[in-house]
Amino acid sequence: MPVKKKTNKNIKKNVSKKSSNVSVKNSKKSFPVSGIIGLIILVVAVVLGLIFSSKSDTGSEPEVVFDLYAMSQCPYGVQAETEAIKAAQRFDGAVDLNVYFIVQSVGDVFQSLHGQPEVDENMRQVCIQELYPDLFQEYLLCFAPGYTSAESQYAKCISEISLDSDSIFSCVRDKGVELLKASEAKSKEVGASASPTMYLNNEPYSGGRSELDFARSFCDLMDYEHEACVEIPKPVAVKVILLTDDNCPTCDTSSVVAAIKQLFPGAELKTVDVDTEEGQSLVEDYSLTYLPAYIFDSKLLETNTWNTNEQIKGSFVESKEGFRIRDEAVGATWFIDEQKQAEFFESIGVTKGDNRPQIDFFVMSYCPYGNMAEEAIEPAYQVLKEEADFNPKYVIYSNYGSGYPDYCLDENSVLCSMHGIQELNQNIREACVAKYYGMDEWFSFALAMNSKCNSGNADTCWQAVAESLSLDVGTISTCEQEEGYDLMLADKELGDKLGARGSPSVFVEGAQYNGARTANGYLSALCTAFDEAPADCNEVISEPEQAAVPQGSC
Template sequence: MKLFTVLLVTLLFLLAACGGPTGSVVVDEKVNVHLFVMSRCPYGVMAEKFFEPVLKEFKDNINYRVDFIVSENPDGSFKSLHGEPEVKADIIQLCVQNDFNDKFVDFLSCMDDDAKNIPDNWKSCAEKLNLDVKKLEACYSGEEGKQLLSESAKKAKEKNIMASPTIFINGKQYQGPRAPKDFKKAICSYLKAHPSCADIPVCSNDADCPQKEGKVATCENADTKTAKCVYEDAKPFDVVILSSDKCDHCDTSRVSKAFASIPGATVKEFDISSEEGKKLVDSLSIVKVPVVLLSKNVEKTKFWKDQPGLAQVLEDKGDWFKFPDIVVGADFFVSEKVKQDLLKSIGIPSDKPVVDLFVMSFCPYGNAAEDIINNLFGLFGFTVEFRPRYIVYSHYQGGSSDFCLDNGNLCSMHGVQELNQDIREACVYDKEGFRKWLAFARNINKECGPSNADSCWESVAEKLKLDVDYIKECEKGKGLDLIKEDKRVSDAFSIGGSPTFLINGERYTGRRTPEAIKQAICETFSEKPEACNVVLEDSAGKASSGNC
């Protein structure tokens, strides 16, 4: 996950008004609602569930369709982010949508109610709704289902849709909040004469209020008949963005634009070579850029009050608040000496190329990157040092025990069982080396997940003849130190997205394919081995793009 992107999206979301088309239409008008999802993606499932009450309330006035984000291979098979079960779920849902459209919403609801068992729960849902199971079975297992998925995949590809869910209402992409009341409001912008739209409030939240120059808006009595937008003068604060013209990937334009749109904000940008930039680098002991600073008077603004968690994230730098490097993605070192000292602390330079792979143990993109590493290890063997490292955050989700250990200091995105598995895998790498780590990690990827890893891993370890007792002991002891070291390194390099490759300490930003990464590794050899002449299959699948 790129935390800077999350920060940026959050800012843009806070500023966006949930506007829609204006003008009344007759009540017998139809609104087209088109969802693009991955059928096992929890966010896609949530969007379907939240749309359900709106679809039922406006059932005579909505044309509803779901299509799927999936890749079709040249041989006619399909590849989806959450594996073959997701492909199967896509097919059966398309079969129902095509053959029993009047029961489609209820069928989706039934499957989504037991999301962990998708697609295996399809038959019980079909029987519950009195659908023709034999007809669905023929579609599901035959050419009809494949053809439906092929057509669905083309629709997503034509619109270049990769995120689940992506929602279109009357052909316009919907980017507002995704609660039932928000979907209802969006539908009512097209159906103003509908009886269900008569009591839609003026505003449900502050973002519903139109912006006015130099003012901040508050939605009073939100979501009620007496709701209204109230305005007051925006309190001023400064935003300073510090970067370097020598950094070819330090594009701060989007975050600058986002902050400039906040009422009261004055954005200033400096290069580290400028007089003002040098002063900030020296006075604030800046190590890496980009840097985003907020003046302390931001605490008096509505922007600050609306973000109660911001104070816990920001670093106090005297007259300024500073976003942590890992949040901003700051990875361009102001001082070459500082960079070299960091590289030395992780054993670089070495007598062989060093590839560090940063992952989360149940990130599907990271799992796909481990498959690429498997190909590269098969080619290079131990002439290249491959090192797995795990991405761990502090106080993720408020430090909840569902995600964190060590009083919130060690957290993982996909839950505490993922963190536990990170630690176990780090223990295996430390004791047994890369080859056995790779076998353990890839088998875990196939057999286990973030909801059952703590009960699933032992059978995998036993099958691979790993020392289960040692892993258990290490998980509660040395493993915590190993994962803390990984966190130190990932924080030092501002790495927050899985997967991330470092090759000899330099971030790899090229195509995520075995061949492309092989070529990058080969450039670091003083004398290229014969392996560099081997051309690897240039197919990246899930790893070609995307991060957790």
């Protein structure tokens, strides 16, 4: 639900009534034409005068709409809410700030990434939005410091702000489901799955997340004409070189450029081809191995994003007289040196020129985004299974979470999985099915496990699923015990080479795929990789319509 802001609607409404009364009253008299024209001019002048007067009094020209989709116990979402609210409050009602919640409903039951406490707090917050719209922002600012202890922080904040707990309780009981479903629907309209997801005037916002970053973005849309913008410094000019190659199939810089413009609004971008003299000089000066490369001058250190966003610093490496974005941060995988490229492809099992492309897709067996990718890749497999190779792999970490035995397979915590040991065990069982039965059976088993089991019961649930698909439980169990470590170690080594750190991470012919996560998207990527595409590539897969394709990852 939207966070309501002050408007001038009442003023305009009263003016409209006043002008209407004047017209009716004077219709009873006989005025000359010049008198009528004069009266109309007078009324218009009064109306315009009131409107312009109201704008100057409130400073609410022109309007900006900022939509924020979040989870109430996500640290990044809470931080973004806090900074966006502080920025919006500078503008005295000229910024319409809306907060919506990212949840999944099944009937009247909700699921949220951070569990039931987050669902409960989401419910309370939609009711505070409904009952106390003018105080909702103050509640969020109060709630933020103790968001991890949602229930006790809620009690503390409603006491401090003087919100009635009985009214909120009644709202949660009587209208909570309805209100949260309405909020969920708003999030699904834009495909929001990561917290925070932000839109500024209906366009995706990927800029900085400090109060100043938000305020500057608002000022940009107002041409710095709002009085609050006097205190907002204009962005620091920083020179950015985009080094690329016209022959590189994975060097689409558009998404990274969009992010650079948002994060560094003063960026002055220049594109350089690697085959030019300047390009070769940059390769040598910055010891570059992959394309595309993004090189910043030292003015980067003076930007607001650099000085307020600690996370972003890890994406850069200092080099020569400036900085460049790390290859893994932007998915740069195209070798500048052709010999090194050939050696790399050989090391990851990709054979160029065989007219048989391969897709390596790294997932976690209980990452929802990975599961959705599996379900989208399966129809593409059905079309091309005789002409292309489909290789499911698993995202494996070292020293993750609390280590062995809760997250890791071994006491040294070399092989670990994000969602716990049962997920890792399921990764192994699926890898065993792929090895001993093939890809038809792998897709059947993996998709059935997605729907029938979870990371909390997979170790006891999988046998019934395997038996229902006529897969031998003994064969899978033996493989799990005797070959599991080696299978996962091989996936980790390949994933490390490719830079697969999240689920899903998809590679076509060794190049990272960043296109649409749809069946036709995957099909198109594979068909493009053929030297001579088969007739099956003319097929269009029928897919369900959806407002937006989820792009999140685990």
